[in-house]
Amino acid sequence: MGDGITRAHGLGGASDLPISPSLAIAGAVAALIISFGVLVLAWRTPRYAAATSGRPAPVWLAQLVDSRGFRISLRVAGFVVFLYAAMVAILGGDLETNPFFGLFYVWWWIGLVPLSLLFGPVWKAISPVRTINTVFARLSGSDPDRGVFDYPERLGYWPAAVGLFAFVWLELVYPFQTDLGPVRLWAAAYVAVMLLGGALFGSTFYARADPFEVYSSLVAKLSVWGRRGELLVVRSPLANLDTTVVRPGLVAVVAVLFGSTAFDSFRSSQPWVKLIQSSNVSGNLLNNLALLGFCVGVGLIFAVGCMLTGVGSERRRTELPNLLAHSVVPIVAGYVVAHYLTYLFEVGQRTLIQVSDPFGNGQDLFGTGDWQVNYWLSYHPTTLANIKVAAVVIGHVVAVVAAHDRAISLLPTKHQVVGQLSLLVAMICFTAGGLYLLFAA
């Protein structure tokens, strides 16, 4: 495990400059105005319906995407990267220049978000654990979609929420997060659990319990690509988001995603650093508690915001958080873009340089070894700050509209407007809180 010394810094060098207070306030005010504007001005009958929304994609595109060759090519590409990552994880040195860390923390965890936003459920298409499961099933002559048991409905997305928390714990609070041994162990455990789950429950397991597939497929609901039955359709992201399948644990998934990203901003803020460094209690314990507190706190604020409304007799109040949870996905995506853009751009490039030299012995396998990292974003802090605030505000607008459309189909007529107020307040808390953290970081 390296030199045994904590390298609790994660990958990457400098972090972003804080955004200016005036920009943070402007963003928060915009979010506030939009929220109430949507509530007062928007439609009063639900507009999005999964059964009818979207136009069929061009025939050639649908044929290409659904062709066996295309699907197999994506699986092969995903598997090649997986084999490369496994190779450097097992044979590579325990150095921060080992490309495994960049592949794991940057390309995989963060890269999945923009890929899914642009192209739809990417991890489902390239996931090596799905590929292995499919190949095993083919070899044994069984159906990859079916396992020994049926996946228990009441588990829903809960295993994915737990898996996501395990990942953010490793990334954000575990002290040896850039030592090869523990990260390799985490990745091996992930693969083992996924293969076991696939054998027991079939590929349904991946759609509901693979943290990366659940994350990628949720973000993909903000892309324009959707399915109506088998048909590939192009939809507005709002209509697409409305097709998110509600299952137990959906609130937990979005709470972990948003809470952990907010915690990542918070943990490097000056007051927190000073507090944990001068406290008698172990700083690592405090970070653990704070990460958990952020995730649980986000979940609770959202759940209370959803439930503080009048409901009709046909619906239980406690069902509401899950039925509205899809509306937090745009807030998550906006904030992830704001928080990780520079990191993805700069450490992502550095990883591209490092993959050319997997064992740190001066090889240049792919010809990228002598490339230089482009720091354009860091050199343009005002543009960067504007992009970040714009991402957060756009995420908020989409979230509010999505929540409104769902609320008017869930709430009885007399509670449709006032009943949304508490949820709006919760969302404004998230957005203003996120902007505050971008300002205080």
Add this chain to the structure above:
Amino acid sequence: MRPPRPSARRSMPIGVVLAVILTLSTGCGEDEPETGSEETEIIEVTFEDGAVTPNGERVEVGVDQPIELVVTADEAGEIHVHADPEQELPYGPGTTTLKLSLREPGVVEVESHELELVIVALQVS
């Protein structure tokens, strides 16, 4: 069943509102970082009995501004500057002056390697 509704035309107002709000909310301003002053930023760092001051203070510096860490220590150690690439600056017992300057705007943490503590965070802009 909810009736199907045309979506493209109805989405127009949302797009317009979005565009207006974004233009209003994102400011326009000077994009180029200010060129750092030539005056040297001196930061006094004291290691004593397994503790270090300052404790995680934020210090604003300019791009390429010369920075001197004046380290007074009771035993030798190493300071890590978490820029890209990372810089490792060793110091001995007594007083050592460590010089550095930072090229890229951002927040750079300066840590004690032995104590695993952030000494200062340099806000480079």
